[in-house]
Amino acid sequence: MGEIRQGSTRQFSVMELNRWITMQAENQQMRFFLSCRICRQNRISCVFQCGHLTCRSCSEPLVNCSICGTPITDRYSIYLHPP
Numbered sequence: 001m002g003e004i005r006q007g008s009t010r011q012f013s014v015m016e017l018n019r020w021i022t023m024q025a026e027n028q029q030m031r032f033f034l035s036c037r038i039c040r041q042n043r044i045s046c047v048f049q050c051g052h053l054t055c056r057s058c059s060e061p062l063v064n065c066s067i068c069g070t071p072i073t074d075r076y077s078i079y080l081h082p083p
């Protein structure tokens, strides 16, 4: 029984490692998606009516969406919790 437990423990830890690697990749993707598309530095905090997202400092001078060019008529603040 001891050997079977050791074997299953080893299998479980490999599964955990794979899950951890997948999580890291998802976190990096999330960090990319949550960063401003214009300055690539700040976290997004505004969304326009076209659906594009920027940080607050990039959104303020914009008249047209810099991503799709749609005139900005509505902008909403979004609040993201830190990871």
Ligand SMILES: [Zn+2]
Binding pocket: 036, 037, 038, 039, 040, 041, 042, 054, 055, 056, 057, 058, 059
């Ligand atoms: Zn920005």
Ligand SMILES: [Zn+2]
Binding pocket: 048, 050, 051, 052, 065, 066, 067, 068, 069, 070
């Ligand atoms: Zn847009």
